[in-house]
Amino acid sequence: MSRPSWSSVREPQVPEDVARLLGTVPEWFGQPESNAEYVEAARSKKTWTVRDAAGRVVGVTLVDRHFPHVVEIHLIVVDRAVHGSGVGSAMLGAIEADARRRGVKLLEVKTLGPSHPAVGHARTRHFYEKWGFLPLEETDLWGEANPCLIMMKPLVGST
Numbered sequence: 001m002s003r004p005s006w007s008s009v010r011e012p013q014v015p016e017d018v019a020r021l022l023g024t025v026p027e028w029f030g031q032p033e034s035n036a037e038y039v040e041a042a043r044s045k046k047t048w049t050v051r052d053a054a055g056r057v058v059g060v061t062l063v064d065r066h067f068p069h070v071v072e073i074h075l076i077v078v079d080r081a082v083h084g085s086g087v088g089s090a091m092l093g094a095i096e097a098d099a100r101r102r103g104v105k106l107l108e109v110k111t112l113g114p115s116h117p118a119v120g121h122a123r124t125r126h127f128y129e130k131w132g133f134l135p136l137e138e139t140d141l142w143g144e145a146n147p148c149l150i151m152m153k154p155l156v157g158s159t
């Protein structure tokens with residue numbers, strides 16, 4: 001696998017990579033409308049990628065910068081074929097290191113909350129918690145059927 005890298009210049013194939021990766025994990029990303037929004041977001045948001053030995057993108061993370069002190073993980077998705085092999089961790093590690101260098105104080109992510117029974121998302125929350133994200137609040141931002149858990153990782157005073 002390549003080390004995670006980011007591009008500020010638009011890479012025209014990245015939206016296609018996002019669509020392909022989302023297609024490998026329909027249990028997490030099964031809504032065509034929101035998938036289309038993620039694909040569109042890949043045209044403008046800062047994008048981190050990991051590639052396999054053949055140069056194929058196997059992981060993508062899109063980030064937002066709502067305020068100078070916070071970086072939000074807008075989307076993180078890893079090709080199902082390589083889940084559990086460190087791709088997601090490599091991206092979060094690189095994003096966190098970059099954020100610290102830029103003086104960012106908080107990392108934020110939103111995911112499906114624990115009041116929803118989806119087993120896959122329980123693993124996703126475990127992934128974030130392992131990375132030091134703390135649950136902040138479960139809200140109905142995405143409607144009652146999809147409880148939204150806001151998670152934060154403070155970067156000040158932590159390593």
Ligand SMILES: CC(C)(COP(=O)(O)OP(=O)(O)OC[C@H]1O[C@@H](n2cnc3c(N)ncnc32)[C@H](O)[C@@H]1OP(=O)(O)O)[C@@H](O)C(=O)NCCC(=O)NCCS
Nearest residue numbers: 025028076077078083084085086087088089111123124127
């Ligand atoms: C969540 C995700 C980004 C993690 O990336 P990854 O490369 O599979 O994970 P890593 O190998 O870096 O880290 C492994 C850790 O994550 C956990 N994990 C979470 N989801 C996992 C999954 N689907 N498959 C394997 N491990 C997963 C593992 O349990 C492991 O922790 P442990 O060693 O304590 O058991 C990736 O599995 C994925 O794309 N999942 C589906 C989409 C998703 O959940 N996106 C976020 C929606 S908010």
